[in-house]
Amino acid sequence: PLLSCTTAMSKVVLDRLLDIIKPPGRRRVQGVKQQTLPFTSMRVHHLDVHGEEACSLMLEFDANPAASSLANQVARRAIRCIAEVMDEEDDVVDKAWEGPDGQNALESLLEETNRSAMASAIKTLSAETGSLLASQPTLLQLHAPAKVYGDLHGQFRDLLLLLGHFGIPTAGSGPIFIFNGDFVDRGAHQLEVVILLFALKLVFPDRVFLLRGNHEDAVQNAGMGSLGFSEVCKKEFGIAEGGNVFHAVHAAFNYLPLACVLNERILVLHAGIGTGEWKLDYLENLKRPMDSNAIAADLVINNILWSDPIADDGKKDYIGVHRSPRVMGRTPASTYSSPRSVRSAAGSPVAGNRSAFFPQATSKNYSVKSVQASPRADPYSGIVEFGKPVTEAFCKMNGIELLVRSHQIRALAFDVLHGGRCIRVFSARDYEGCHNDSSILSITHSADADVLIVRGQVLETVSAEDPEAGQVVYCECECSIA
DSSP states (O other), X not given: OEEESSSTTOSEEEESEEEEEOSSOOSOGGGOXXXXXXXXXXXXXXXXXXXXXXXXXXXXXXXOTTSOHHHHHHHHHHHHHHHHHHXXXXXXXXXXXXXXXXXXXXXXXXXXXXXXHHHHHHHHHHHHHHHHHHTSOSEEEEXXXXXXXXXXXXXXXXXXXXXXXXXXXXSSSSOEEEEOSOOSSSSSOHHHHHHHHHHHHHHSTTTEEEOOOTTSSHHHHHTTGGGSHHHHHHHHHOHHHHHHHHHHHXXXXXXXXXXXXXTTTEEEESSOOTTOOOOTHHHHTOOSSOOHHHHHTBHHHHHHHHOEEOOTTOOOOSTTOOOOSSOTTTSOOTTSOOGGGOBOTTSSBOOSSHHHHOTTTTOOOTTOOSEXXXXXXXXXXXXXXXXXXXXXXXXXXXXXXXXXXXXXXXXXXXEEETTTTEEEXXXXXXXXXXXXXEEEEEEEEOTTSSSEEEEEEEEOOTTOSOTTTOOOOOOOSOOOOO
8 A cells, every 4th residue: 555645636655665674685676675654644545556666776887978087987986885885794884884895985986095186086076066066957857766865964884875775876767866965964974975976966967966955055064063074174185175175065065956846746855845935936046156155145045954844743753853053044143144134035134033934933832733933943043843734835835745855863764744745864874873774765656657656765773673673762862953
């Protein structure tokens, strides 16, 4: 059976079966376990079909002559890294991983040990990627089949395992790949994740798509301290050249699209829709490059990158919800425009008071079902949590059926809320010490191509006990929200 995202006539359905891998495992379809999702609150439709794998699981690479030799080299080397990781006997968390075949991961990916040459290669990849991103729209119109990745946060080993077990991009056939933001910060292999994603984008420009998250922001990175991307670059290449690498990468980040629409039915964006009082064509008219100040000055963009949904039962059941110590566009610091100058989707200034942003923001009652202040944000920032009525109204106004977002972490691989209108996907396992699975979404057509089927594909947590027990362990630590 499948779970409908809307009504019996829905064009988007959620497959109740998951593809689950408990690494170490082998790259075979028959090695993938299937598990029934425990979403009993959803309406069940007895459709005798399931999402089929649309991606080749063969680790083969054909160079793209239109891409640079550097991009092809990195993509080719990544295929070898995937094979090496798949052959590892022990499964470990990313921060404890020594690299493919015990070698430095960054050096392996670039096939270079000279730090000056490595920095030059990264800057070149970044410049090439920025030019390509600038040629594509801010709101992408794409078509299934598709794989949607959530937050990666520098966890390169998880990325390699997901690609190895669930398929890699190929030219001209198979699914497109959508990486839904937050590539950096906190993880042990941030540069490796960025380099590989940039290379894949360059080699497969019409098959791989990178969306912006709240961590593809220079000020946010700098505010992360020793765990931030800025410090990673400096540690790897020194203060001066590390700064050059950091700025080169962000010159590309500033051209990242903000969202994509699949088959005119599914909206994919990093965080949320805020108050939901904006139309998709607003994104089509945004100008890039878009730096930290531009993001901070736009209420819609701020919420696309930061806002969260309210759970259907009104409970605060996400891991690690807390006020961020450094949230761009939220605190009235001198780095940013005053919150009184933040602009709405209509382009008019929004008054710097809570009621102007969210009428119910002063409520502490988490059963509120429309819009309320986000615990992530400064009270005057305009970042909100949005309820089921907001999601439903937004989908109706924009003619879509489903919102796919990332930005939050739970122990379960992914979750469904707002009556099936909203799905969250997160791809970094055991994130910040939390015993969470990693997941991606596989979106395929039904046999008659009339229905889009959304199926979860999961890498189980390294720390899981008995994978057959179905035990869910929620994090008790003060995890930072993604």
